[in-house]
Amino acid sequence: MSKNINLDLNLIADEAIINFEHDSLDFNTYSEVITEAILKTPTPFTVGIFADAGKGKTSLMKFIEKQIVLTKKDDEKIISVFFNAWKFENDEHPLLDLCSAIERCIQKNRNIFEEDIVVNILDYIKYLKYAVANIKVQLDTLKIDNNVSTTDETLEKQLLNQSTFFQIFELLKGLEKILNEENFKIIIFIDDLDKCLAKNAVKLLESINLILDLKGLSFVIAADRDIIEGFLENRRKSKHDENNEQTGKMYLDKMVQLPFYIPSYNGKISNLIDNIYAKTNSSDILEDSIKNVILSISSLDNITPRFIIRLINRIKVSSKIFMKINPNTTLDNDVIYSLFAISSTLEELYNDIYQILVKNDSVVKYLIKTIQHETYIKEDSNLYLNINKTQKEELLKVLENDYDALRMIFSTEQGKYWLEHRNLRVETFEFLHSNTLEENSENVTPIYKTDFEDTVVLIEDKDVNEKEFVSIPNQNFEMSKYVVTNKWFNEFINANGYLETKYWLDMASKIWLMNHKIDSLDEKYEEMLEKEKNYYKKKYKQNLLKENFDKNLQPVVYVTYYEAQAFCNYLSSIDDEYTYDIPTKEQWDYVAKAGDEERLFPWGNNWNKNYCNNSSNQLHKTSEIGAFPQGNSKFGISDMVGNVWSWTSSLEKNEYNYLKGGSWNFADSSYFKVSNNKMTFFNNPSFKYYDIGFFCIRTKK
Numbered sequence: 001m002s003k004n005i006n007l008d009l010n011l012i013a014d015e016a017i018i019n020f021e022h023d024s025l026d027f028n029t030y031s032e033v034i035t036e037a038i039l040k041t042p043t044p045f046t047v048g049i050f051a052d053a054g055k056g057k058t059s060l061m062k063f064i065e066k067q068i069v070l071t072k073k074d075d076e077k078i079i080s081v082f083f084n085a086w087k088f089e090n091d092e093h094p095l096l097d098l099c100s101a102i103e104r105c106i107q108k109n110r111n112i113f114e115e116d117i118v119v120n121i122l123d124y125i126k127y128l129k130y131a132v133a134n135i136k137v138q139l140d141t142l143k144i145d146n147n148v149s150t151t152d153e154t155l156e157k158q159l160l161n162q163s164t165f166f167q168i169f170e171l172l173k174g175l176e177k178i179l180n181e182e183n184f185k186i187i188i189f190i191d192d193l194d195k196c197l198a199k200n201a202v203k204l205l206e207s208i209n210l211i212l213d214l215k216g217l218s219f220v221i222a223a224d225r226d227i228i229e230g231f232l233e234n235r236r237k238s239k240h241d242e243n244n245e246q247t248g249k250m251y252l253d254k255m256v257q258l259p260f261y262i263p264s265y266n267g268k269i270s271n272l273i274d275n276i277y278a279k280t281n282s283s284d285i286l287e288d289s290i291k292n293v294i295l296s297i298s299s300l301d302n303i304t305p306r307f308i309i310r311l312i313n314r315i316k317v318s319s320k321i322f323m324k325i326n327p328n329t330t331l332d333n334d335v336i337y338s339l340f341a342i343s344s345t346l347e348e349l350y351n352d353i354y355q356i357l358v359k360n361d362s363v364v365k366y367l368i369k370t371i372q373h374e375t376y377i378k379e380d381s382n383l384y385l386n387i388n389k390t391q392k393e394e395l396l397k398v399l400e401n402d403y404d405a406l407r408m409i410f411s412t413e414q415g416k417y418w419l420e421h422r423n424l425r426v427e428t429f430e431f432l433h434s435n436t437l438e439e440n441s442e443n444v445t446p447i448y449k450t451d452f453e454d455t456v457v458l459i460e461d462k463d464v465n466e467k468e469f470v471s472i473p474n475q476n477f478e479m480s481k482y483v484v485t486n487k488w489f490n491e492f493i494n495a496n497g498y499l500e501t502k503y504w505l506d507m508a509s510k511i512w513l514m515n516h517k518i519d520s521l522d523e524k525y526e527e528m529l530e531k532e533k534n535y536y537k538k539k540y541k542q543n544l545l546k547e548n549f550d551k552n553l554q555p556v557v558y559v560t561y562y563e564a565q566a567f568c569n570y571l572s573s574i575d576d577e578y579t580y581d582i583p584t585k586e587q588w589d590y591v592a593k594a595g596d597e598e599r600l601f602p603w604g605n606n607w608n609k610n611y612c613n614n615s616s617n618q619l620h621k622t623s624e625i626g627a628f629p630q631g632n633s634k635f636g637i638s639d640m641v642g643n644v645w646s647w648t649s650s651l652e653k654n655e656y657n658y659l660k661g662g663s664w665n666f667a668d669s670s671y672f673k674v675s676n677n678k679m680t681f682f683n684n685p686s687f688k689y690y691d692i693g694f695f696c697i698r699t700k701k
Helices: 027-040 057-071 094-108 115-146 152-158 163-181 198-211 225-238 248-255 269-279 288-296 305-325 333-349 351-359 361-371 378-384 389-411 413-420 422-434 486-494 507-514 521-540 561-574 585-593
Strands: 045-050 077-084 184-191 217-223 258-261 469-471 478-480 578-581 645-652 656-660 681-683 697-700
Touching: 027 045, 027 057, 027 217, 027 258, 045 057, 045 248, 057 077, 057 184, 057 217, 077 094, 094 115, 094 184, 094 198, 115 163, 163 184, 163 198, 198 217, 198 225, 198 248, 217 225, 225 248, 269 288, 269 305, 288 305, 288 333, 288 389, 288 413, 288 521, 305 333, 305 422, 333 351, 333 389, 333 413, 333 422, 333 521, 351 361, 351 389, 351 422, 361 389, 361 413, 389 413, 389 681, 413 422, 486 521, 486 561, 507 561, 561 578, 561 645, 585 645, 585 656
Parallel strands: 045 217, 045 258, 077 184, 184 217
Antiparallel strands: 469 478, 478 697, 578 697, 645 656, 656 681
16 A cells, blocks of 8 residues: 655755744844944944855844844934845946945835935935946946057056046045934945855955945945955965065955854754744654754764755655655655665765765674774774775775764664665665665664563562662762663652753753743653654564653653753752762763773673663663663662663763763664773764663762
8 A cells, every 4th residue: 555645845945044033043142242233333344254155144144134123223324235246246346236235225215214314315326326337438438449458457547546536536425424424324234245256256345445434334244254365365366466465364354343253053953953944834843864864964064054954955855756756665754764864964975985885785884883982993994894995095084084973973873774774775875866766675684683582670669769879989979870760750840840940051951941841751752652653663663652661660761961951950959968960971981880991891891681771682662770780880870781871961072962871772782881982972962762861970069
C-alpha cells in the first residue's frame, strides 16, 4: 500500500528578517545600541556593518531602520533612505541614483514635515541631480571634441575647476546648511556593496565620499570588509600609484567611524531555525531529523543563515522527490530526511571526500573508530584505509582540518544511521545524482549489533534511596549515587520549576524556557513519543512506549542541559547546607575512573556487556537505577556508563556541552570506556533525546 505523502514543502525564502519577534540572533539588541549611537552622535557619522555574505547584514540594517522609527522623538526630523548598490552598479553616476533615492523617500514622507523645509531640501537635491547628470554630458562632449582615449577618471580631474563641479560643491554646501539649520537628519543605508563588480563598488564609494562629510547626513554601510578592502587595494595598484600609502584598509577606516562586526552565531542556530519557520506563518516546524544534522555543523565558521536556508531547502526538496517517486517505500519519512540530510550536508561541505565516504567500507569503519576519540590520530589511517593515495590525502586533509565537525555530524543519530547502512547511503548518493533509487533496506545489520543476555536486577522503590549522595575521595564534592530519576525530577515540576524563572539563571535558558514550559512529566514524554517514535520503530522494529521510560526509579530522560541545570538550582534553593550543580567533564572522569587513569571501565579493565545497560542487552529502554550493581564505579556510583548519557557542565568550543557514559542505545564497548576519553560526545544544550539524563554533584555552602 502506498503512503499518503504530504508534499507541502514549506521551503524557506532567503530574505531579510524585518520583525523583532522573529529575531533569534540578538539583532534587536545590536540594533538598539547602534541606533542610539546614530541618533546621539553629531553628523557626519558613518557606521560600517561588516560580515561575510549571508550572515544577516541586511537583516541588521532593517532592524536599525525600524529601531530608528521607534526610538526617535516626535519632534526630531529624521528620514531613513535604503539604497541597494547592486541594483544600480552599472549606472554611470551612482550619486545620481542615490540622490533620486533620497528624493523619493522625502516625497513619500513629506506630509510629516513642514512643507517649506521639504521644498527647500527637494530643490537642492533636484539641482544636484541636474549638475551630476551634466557631468556625463561634458565628458562625452570632451571625448568627441578631443578624440582622447584617457579614462573617465582622468577626464573628471580635468574638469575639477570647471563650472559643473563648482556647482555641485555649492549645492552640497547649501544642502548641508539647510539640514543643519533645521536640525534635519538623513540616514542613508547602503546595502549589497560587496555584490557589485570591483570597479562599480569603488565608483560608488568615491561618489559617497563627495557627501560623506556633510553635516546632517549619517551613513550605514553593510559589506564584507575583506572584499571591499580588496577592491580598494586593487584600484590603488592598478593606478600604479606607488607613492600613495593609503591602503584599502586605511581608506575604509577613514570613511567609517563605527565599525561593527556581526558576532558568531554559536548557540543561536536552533532558535534561528524555529524563528525562520515562524516567519513563514506556517504551523510546520523543521523535522528533528534535519534539525539535528544542521545543529551538528552550526559551530563551523563558514556556516551562515543563508547557507542553512539553502541546505534545508535542498534536503526537503530531494526528500519529497524521493517520496513521490517511491510511494511504496517502507522507509519512514524521518529516515528519508535523515539520509538526505547527512548526504546533502557532506556534499555541500566536503564534496572532495563525500563519494569516498559513501562507497568505501574500510573508510567508514576507520571513521567510526576515529570519532570515538577526542583527537584525530593520523597514524592509525595506515592500518584501515583501503583507498588510493590521492583519495587518502584528500580524506586525511579533511580529517586533520575539520575533525571536530565530522565528529559532530556522525555523533548524531542520523549520522550513525547513515554510517551503519551502506546500501542506503550508496543509494541516496545515486539518487541525488540520477534521481533513481531502488529500495533495498531489508535485513540490514547495524555495525554495532551484538548478542543478547539478560542480567538485569529488578528492584523495588523501598530498596533504594534515589537521593543518596556519595563523598568522593580527595575531592571537595559529593556526587549523586544514581542518575536523577523521574520521581525526583517530578518534585521540581510540582514545585513550579518551569514557572519560577529564578531557577533559570542565564539568558539562553530563559529564552529556551519561553517555548518549552510543561506542567507534568507525562507531557514531556508525550512529546518524546510524538517526535521519536518513527525512528525508534525503524531501528528496533517495535513501538516506542511511554511506560518503558516513566517509572519512578527510571532515569528522567528527554531533558536538555538547561532543564538539568534548573533542577540543580531548585535543589540549591531548598537546601540550606549544599549547593547543587551538574558535574564537569573532569569531575565525571575522576569519579568514573576512581582516580585510576589507566582504568578502562568503571568496574575494571575488562569489558562485560552484562555490567551495564547497553543495546546488546536488547532492553531498548532505560533500566531502573541500581539494576546493574556489578558495573558500579569503585566509589559506588551507579550507571556511570550505560543506561543514559549524562550531561556535564563542560563546554566544547564554548557552545556544546559534553555528554559522558554511553547509553542503552549503544553497544560497541568503545562507547563505555572511561580511559582516554574514548566515549565522550557533545551536543547543543537545547538538545534532548530518549537516552540522555544527568547526575548531580553538591558542595558545602
